[in-house]
Amino acid sequence: MKKVLIAAAVVAAGAAGYWVSQDKGASGEADLILASVPSDTPLFSAQLTPFPIKSYINSVSQNYQAYGDDMFAELEESEDTRAKFMLSLTQTYMESLESGEKFVSTFGLPEKMRSYFYTLGLLPVIKLEMEEPKAVWAVLDKAEKESGFTHEKKTVKGVEYRSYSMTDVGETETIDLLFAIADGILTVTFDSSFSQPETLETALGLAPVANSLADSGILNDIMKTHGFSGDGIGYLNHQEIVRAITTKDGNQLARQLTAFAEQEGEDPFAIVRSNECHTELSSIAANWPRTVFGVNNLSISDTKSHMELETIVESKNKLVLDALSSMRGFIPDYVSQSNSSVFSMGLGIDLNELVPSLTSIWDDMLTPQYQCQVLQEMQGEMSGQSPAMLGMFTGMANGVKGIAASVIDYKFSDDQDNPALESVDAIISLSADNPSMLFNMVKPFAPELADIELKDNGEPVDLSYLLPLPPEFGVKPKMAVKGNHLVIFSGEEGEAKAEELAAETLKSNGLYTATVDYGKMITPLVALAELSGEPMPEELAMMKDYNMQLKMSLDINQQGIVFDSVVDNKATPAGQ
Structure with a gap:
């Protein structure tokens, strides 16, 4: 039975990869699917307006075309036909990422498609729009031929589906992986011995749902509360999860867990299934009701894609939110500009x-x-x-508002006989009410700093003697106080960022931000590897065509704890 929970957990974790594209005028087809989703689903995520999957794969395919030889080593060594079946499916998927055209043709998808992920209690359901159903059956037939793992054809209310048993023969608890296609929709789900017979009918859209997501108003409430543009929406319902573990029949998930406990002869949630725990945990969940997520901005073409994603852990606990908000510190502009450096990170904390x-x-x-x-x-x-x-x-550290660092650029020499680090442009900054005072407080504990005198907005002090690197490395660190910031920098671009920072006043603008430009990070390493004449390390070869920028941040607003991310992908033109 542990395999049941593991399988469900793996698929549920994959839900993080499904973000939404929804507008208020969703099609009747989308409404029809939402009408088959119970409102007590713990997890929901979907693309309710057609997502340009073909163009998106074209814009990111170079990031996934290469993978290590040992990526599937464990599955390849397994004698289990189920493992070989999953290996074939995974390899087909990876190979199809060569281009958007190959991806949609391999799986029979339309160039623009809707997709849905949700759970019926514990059991996950994935629904995808299809254009050519035969392609899906061909992929599964290929996996069966290569693995020796076969399916059983079954029918429920006139809908035929494939059933693959994922448990060993003779096990009392069973779980089956199911594939069905009806009315242009592929459904992938599970059936288990602890789920009710009508659960499968609900998953296939064959059984009516009394209280559906379409009628609940949940999605509209999330959009209104968080100002989502309509490009994306999804959620994890904490209250339904609490109801499931503190009651025996409070929702579908509770009933499934109860059935599971009866089969196992032991209830892992017995300790919290009391009236006191139900009342008190429900009260906590009411203060932290959901984690919601969505796409705030979306722009996709064959050559590039831009996604702005937001996740919010909702909270109605004003005391906690006010306390967290008061901790917000200062994050410099050079950290937030994801396209201006190799890597940047800023931690904004008001230590006072x-x-x-x-x-x-x-x-x-x-x-x-x-x-x-x-x-x-x-x-x-x-x-x-x-x-x-x-x-x-x-x-x-009284008065400290934040600390940040950035590697702006770096390069290696082109001396084939003696390649070395030629230059580094970087900056580290400590932002505080009085950075000079803090530096002077530290000096007694670091004798090597005793002779350094820093003046507000004064000339930089050479720190090369503290970092005895070979001259050919081209790293010449300097320290200065610029406005409210103590900075250590190297290179012309590092010095330019330090001068720009001098004009930035301290303000509470965030808790954490990090950016990375994979193209700028990998390109010099690839050049160095090629210059050495040695075989390129496999890990580096896998990433040499990456052209992706990523920005992540953590902050607090009146609705809760906010996680933002921005992802930019660009396809490298042919021949480059």
């Missing part, structure tokens, strides 16, 4: 507010007099500790 904020959150968690045993034990462990102890370490 760190301990008071954490203490406020800590006290809030200890205030309720919980009756639930699990919550009582948690409070008992917390009561013996206190974030106030952090004050001993943060006191010396």
Whole structure:
């Protein structure tokens, strides 16, 4: 039975790859599918307006064309026909990423398609629009031939489907992987011994749903609350998960877990299935009801793609949100500009507010007099500790608002006999109310800094003597105070960023931001590998055609904890 949970967990984890494209005028076909999704589904994600899958694959295919020889080693060595079946499917998928044309033709997809992912309790359901169903059956037939793993044809209410048993013969608990195509929609789902017979009919859209997602207003509520443009929407429902583990029949997931426990003869959630735990955990979940996600901006062509994604852990706990917001510090512009550096990272924390904020959150968690045993034990462990102890370490960093770093550019020499690092443009910055004072406080603990005198917006001080690198490396670090920022930099571009930073005033603009440009990161390494004349490392060869920029950030707003990411892909022109 553990295989049931593992299989479901793997597919559920894959839901992170499904983001939504939805507008308020979704088609009748989309509405029809939503009408077959129960409103108590714990997890939902979909593309409800046609996503340009062919163009998207063209824009990113070079990032996935190469993969290591040992990527499938474990599956290749397995004698299990199920493992070989999955290996064939995976290899077909990887090979199809050569181009958008090959991808859609391999799997019989339209050039623009809708897709859906949700769960019926524990069991995942994937639905994809199809253009040529025969292509899917051909892929499965090929996998069966290469593995020796076969299916059983079954029918429910006139709909035929393929069933692949994923458990061993003779096991009392069973799980089957199912594929069905009806009305131009491919459905991939599971059937298990602990699910009700009508669950499969619901998954195939054959059974009516009394309280459906289409009628619930959940999607419109998310869009209205978070201002999503309509390009994307999805969610993880914390309240339904809590209801499932604290009751025996509160929702579909609860009933499945109860059936699973009866088959196993042991209920792993018995400790929280009490009236006290149900009431108190439900109250917590009401304060943190959902994790929602979506696409705020989407632009895709055959040569490039741009996606702006947002994930929000919703919270109605104003005290916690206010405390987290007060901790927000300063992140420099050079970190936020994802196209101007190889790699950048900024941590914005107002250290003056760190301990008071954490203490406020800590006290809030200890205030309720919980009756639930699990919550009582948690409070008992917390009561013996206190974030106030952090004050001993943060006191010396009074006034610090953030720290950041960026590798702007780097290159190697073209000396084939003695290739070496030729130059590095980089910057590290500490932002504070009085950076000069902080530096002077540190000097007594670092004798090598004793002779350095820094003045506000003064001339940079050479630090080469502290970093005895060979001259051919071209790294000449310098230190200076620029406005509210203590900076260490190298190279002309590093110095330019330091001068720009001098004009930036301290403001609370975030908690964390990181950017990476894979093209700028990998290109010099590839050039160095080619110059050496040695075989290129496999890991590097896999990434040599990457042309992708990624930006990630963490922040707080009035709705909750916000995770933002921006992904840009560009296809390299042929011949380059």
